[in-house]
Amino acid sequence: MMFESKQAHLQFLVFSLFLLYWHQIPIGDQVVGQEIQFDYRNGNEKGPEHWGELKKEWAACKYGKLQSPIDLSDDRATKVIPSLEDLQMSYKPCNATMKNEGHYIAMEWEGDAGSVKINGTDYFLKQCHWHTPSEHSINGIRYDLELHMLHQSPDPNNKAVVALLFKIGSPNPLLSKVHNGLESMIFTKETQLELTDPSEIKWSSLKFYRYIGSLTTPPCTEGVIWTVNEMVNTVSKEQLELLKQAVHDYAKMNARPSQPFNDRDIILYSPLLRQPVFQN
Template sequence: MQSPIDLSSRTAKIVRKFQQLRRNYFPCNASLENRGHDILVYWDRYKAEKVKINGTDYYLQKIHWHSPSEHTIKGKRYSMELHLVHVSKNYKIAVLGILYKIGSPDSFLSKLTKNVETVGDNKQEKKIGIMDPREIKIKGKKYFRYIGSLTIPPCTQGVIWTINKRVQTVSRHQLKTLKAAVHDSAKGNSRPLQPLNHREIDLYTP
């Protein structure tokens, strides 16, 4: 039950009983950290920001980016993937993923560019003031959902993954800025695709 996997509407189970993804976020103080393998943003009061999945509240803990994307759609890998990591009160994990291709700048990432450029050393942290997670746009109403794992050690399983089907855009400059800030030996920070192992993929659609 490891992640990431390849997603395809041809193999997914279509769920017509549409459940809109409800996010209840608000602005609060945030910090940015260079973890060496990625750039991380976390909020000081994350327990007040949540998403509801299958009747359970999952609280936004942090976000980070992978380049190239970890998940693929019909075998296609995209330029970047954003993960919004949520944790419930009983420590269950749910991750919301957004895929990006090269195009117009991402408005939320534009607000972070200068801070990312100044956090160039591994493990360096910086307080970045009030950030509004509602400014992370999720376009489109269709999304994939399956049970997988974290994609970095310890690769904990039982994670509820929700991947937005609509691919959004990020500029080449924004992508270059994120890559330049990460000082490790890898060309990318994406885990290879993992076997599906008979897991079910749901595609929620209106």
């Protein structure tokens, strides 16, 4: 009986150590053995060039004519509007959850976090997420990071994305505020954040591009209104590495390649003195 008791105790100890060890394995390493629906590795059978072949619902990734991201420049603009009347942001603090989606880190707002008004329609903020390096380029230059703020109108089929670009430099204030939550993404898939104000994602330029594109991950749905800020913000090297460390290994570089331009219209908003219209 004493031998059996010691054996049971030893088995319990080994099991406890296993659970402790498993808990400390980063999320990026736990993906081994799990099915990956798509990835970002060029030349891989599930890489970006094959997304449209993996599922019939993803056909737009291959055959769509309004795919994102694209290269942006003043020279490609088909229309210049010298005002910001079509950029009315009305955000407010709301509870949020940070999630590790495997292919990117997302921050989802759980209630009414406000909206952006485009062409007279309100698009309500749902979540934001990050891509490294940037997906959109300006004059052929890709930067270190891109933030996407995903909005949706009352019709769930109507989506609008506001995008900001970043280069290595001073720490980003929003990422500094949610640092603990971001750090926890290395070991867990979801964590609650304190009350988070989307207005802290600073719109830092009077100049932006707008065009009709698509989601940049499968199913690559088209008809998305893109608004890309021309100003390049800053993010620290440490913050950028933390975003990379948290995701799965195949997504440490999780930017979709640039897509064909296909002669689509780009509107350049470039007022000289007017400020964006922010509402409380």
